[in-house]
Amino acid sequence: MSKPRTLYEKIWDAHVVERRPDGTCLIYIDRHLIHEVTSPQAFEGLRLAGRKVRRPDLTLAVPDHNLPTTPRRDAQGQRIPIADPQSAQQLAALERNAPEFGVRLIGDADLEQGIVHVVGPEQGFTLPGTTLVCGDSHTSSHGALGALAFGIGTSEVEHVLATQTLLLKQSKTMEVVVEGELGFGVTAKDVALAICGRIGTAGGTGYVMEYRGSVFRDMSIEGRLTVANMSIEAGARSGLFAPDDKTVAYLKGRPLTPKGAAWDAAVAYWKTLHSDEGATFDKSIVIDAADIVPNVTWGTSPEDVVPVTGVVPDPASFADASKRAAAQKSLDYMGLTAGQRMEDVAVEHIFIGSCTNSRIEDLRAAAALLKGKHVASGIKQALVVPGSGLVKQQAEAEGLDRIFLAAGFEWREPGCSACLGMNPDKVPAGERCASTSNRNFMGRQGPGSRTHLVSPAMAAAAAITGHLTDVRELLNEKRGEVVA
Amino acid sequence: MEKLTVVEGRAYPFGMKNVDTDIVIPAHWLKTISRTGLGKGAFEVLRKEPGNVFDAPEYAGSPILIAGDNFGCGSSREHAAWALADLGIKVVIAPSFSDIFSGNAFKNGILTVVLPQEAIDRLMEVARTDPIHVDLEQQTVTTRFQDRFAFEIDPFRKHCLLGGLDEIGLTLGQADAIGQFEAKDAGVRPWLVPAVA
Incomplete structure (x- = not known):
């Protein structure tokens, strides 16, 4: 054997x-x-x-x-x-x-x-x-x-x-195992941010990751796309999910997939694509799903992750001198002070889009919160940029565009947009954006821009309140409304 | 590609950790359709800070850059390597590099040298006053103060850098093997070619 x-x-x-x-x-x-x-x-x-x-x-x-x-x-x-x-x-x-x-x-x-x-x-x-x-x-x-x-x-x-x-x-291999069940209001993006926070932006360098465990098995293909997308933010060039029935169901009938006998042959081949029993990984990261909460970033690296209910960390709390210096530099750039509650951080911009979070499920999650609401008065611009023309068409068929527009968002044509500001969509210097994208680097969304990475639902929550907000509070309110 | 054997000269004592390629070259510089001229945009944000090493006259034109851990993380933009090459940098020395960046650097004739943090600290100190000597054949970084740090490099990369070899030309020499793979694979994965849209 x-x-x-x-x-x-x-x-x-x-x-x-x-x-x-x-x-x-x-x-x-x-x-x-x-x-x-x-x-x-x-x-x-x-x-x-x-x-x-x-x-x-x-x-x-x-x-x-x-x-x-x-x-x-x-x-x-x-x-x-x-x-x-x-x-x-x-x-x-x-x-x-x-x-x-x-x-x-x-x-x-x-x-x-x-x-x-x-x-x-x-x-x-x-x-x-x-x-x-x-x-x-x-x-x-x-x-x-x-x-x-x-x-x-x-x-x-x-x-x-x-x-x-x-x-x-x-490459070397790393398994990232998340077992258990995600809590209320916790999304694939929060899982991706939790991984970055846990292993750091160089943690996966030299490795190909494989995502394993019940959380990833239960996750939709679109959620898996969000997680795999951010593998590179944890340093790994690739992140793999073993194909399963969800993968096959997702692909069936799409324009460029094999058809007829070729499809059957392909599916039979795909069924062999999983890590064998007894296969070993060079490194193993295990995270308990119960420990993952709605996350936000506070700094200028995707590893600078805290729970939205947390506070801006004190640079002095980092063990290593260079990390202390980097954290202070990040805080200066971000205009934040140690100990400040993340939920007190006001934002002027909302960006829902990017290859991380611009698919239909992302837009649905944001629209569900925004329905019947309006962006806060301090929001200067709120953008929704669907990931493709087909996503846009689907969203419009579901009436999501009307929810976004009524809430004060702009409904745009598909592209990379304000994730990196190569087109005219930028966050001005010194202004702050709750963004569903993948990188909070200095100047990423435009020179001097300040980025907080969040899930689509968290971006919608920040739009409604005008500051970073624990989405679970708004979700609870929504529940209340439905019951009432 | 230009051959790289020995590089001697001043080195930018940069030292910053987790330098992402957005820092090396911001996105608005990516709109070029040429590989040259990007040196002007290199480290643009950091160069706004007074006293930055890149604009200090004593380091102008240095062929060596000394950096911190995880240099070149983030975006895969090869413009980062082109910007460094355009600045005249031939060697980057750091405790670690992102995988994508080190590949891009190599393909543009830039040597990435991995050395432990203690060696980096020492070289940062020397770089402030004196030149640094990098010998690819010997795989060493030395100074006039008898410092001598040996480094590892992938033998194939070393061979290509020393000879200034074009990797695409080398691989095209394997066209028969690629064709044989395609023929065999068509039997294993007959579904590979996308359906015509």
């Missing part, structure tokens, strides 16, 4: 083209997603070297980072020019490069357009057991469906375009 293997090892072994004596492997890449920011220099490199794309059929291009989230076509169907000439230039480069190299492009005004990590699963381009790459660190998202998915740099994008392979060393 062969040695028990982890899910990661099974996928790895199935993709080795060549193994070198030093352990480096040439790994076959099954799926390549392209967007406009990290691909122009790669296509340029191919052009200069006279090289072709080896497998355009395994490649899919979607613009997302630079697109304005305001309407892109006028009433006559003509493109509304993009104000920023550099954004326009990057988009034009993708629109030129994709057809020139035979790659399918989902265009800026297509219904299927959206954030590349929302589009991949939604279209069924992402499949279990595949290797999937994209020039974007949040490619880890696709691990929710059991794909070995990771972000790459532009040189690697060019390498994959030219050869459909990457030279890689096998």
Whole structure:
């Protein structure tokens, strides 16, 4: 009998083209997603070297980072020019490069357009057991469906375009086990933040994570996408979920999934994709679901996590001198003082969107709280940016857009938007945003912007009260209303 | 790619921990469609602070950067490596690097050297007054004060950096093996090619 293997090892072994004596492997890449920011220099490199794309059929291009989230076509169907000439230039480069190299492009005004990590699963381009790459660190998202998915740099994008392979060393394996049941008002985002807080942003460096345990088994595919998305915030390039019946049900019938006999063959293959009994992980992290509460970040790193009911930590409380200095720098940047209650922190901006939290379940969770409510008077801008045109369409069919608009939110076109402010959606310097995105880095949402990472429901709660708020209080009120 | 064998010169005594690639190069610099010219945006936010090492005349044009733990975490943007290369940096020395960043650096001819924190502390001290010597062939970092720190590097990366080799060209030499893999795999996973949309 062969040695028990982890899910990661099974996928790895199935993709080795060549193994070198030093352990480096040439790994076959099954799926390549392209967007406009990290691909122009790669296509340029191919052009200069006279090289072709080896497998355009395994490649899919979607613009997302630079697109304005305001309407892109006028009433006559003509493109509304993009104000920023550099954004326009990057988009034009993708629109030129994709057809020139035979790659399918989902265009800026297509219904299927959206954030590349929302589009991949939604279209069924992402499949279990595949290797999937994209020039974007949040490619880890696709691990929710059991794909070995990771972000790459532009040189690697060019390498994959030219050869459909990457030279890689096998990573170590880490299981992240969360057992039990999530408490009232606790979401997948809170779990992801809890993991970042627990192991730190370098905790997963060099590892591929596998999410195991009852919480992840019970989690919806969309929740798993949120968790896998933030694997990279804990340092891991990839985070895997073993495909199960939910995965198969989610994928069935999506446009790019196999059909007929090929589907049956695929499902049979996917059923073999789980860590074997007795397989060992290099590291194991175990978290009790009962310990996870609605979380917020206080600093400028995704590991700076506290319960929303907690306080801003005192830099002096950190054991290591460099951490104390970093914490003080974060507090200065964030305009917070040690000991301040997180619930007393007022926000001026709300952002519901990003590849972490812009899918239909995220919008439903926020809308459920916002129904019949209005954003607080101190809120200067509240944005909802659906992850794709299809998410937007679904939300509109359910009337969610009307709930958001009535509550004082703006209802936008799909894209990356204020997660990183490459398009016009930014948080001004010194202002504070409760954001469902993934990074609270200095200047991430615009120069000088201050970000607090939260779940969609927590973002909605902050919108209603004007400050960071324990969503469970509002959920209890809602319960009361229903009963009354 | 330019060959990298020995790098000697002043080093920026930076030392900051958990430097994410948003700090190395903020998002608004990512709108270029070229690999060059990003040095101007490197560490833009930190350079607003008076007395920062990047604008101190004694370090101008230093080929070496000394940083803290977990350098290059966050976004996969290769622009971070391009920005450092454009600044003239050929070697980054730190206790640890993010996986994505160290791959990107290597592909742009930048050597990432992992050394323990004690060595970093010592090099930070030397860097304030004197040059640092990095020898890739010998895998050592040395100073004129007889400091000598040995480092590990992946043999393939070392080979490519020393020879200035183009990785894509090397892999294209394996086209037959890739074709054979595809042919065999089509039997194992006949469902792999996406349905035509």
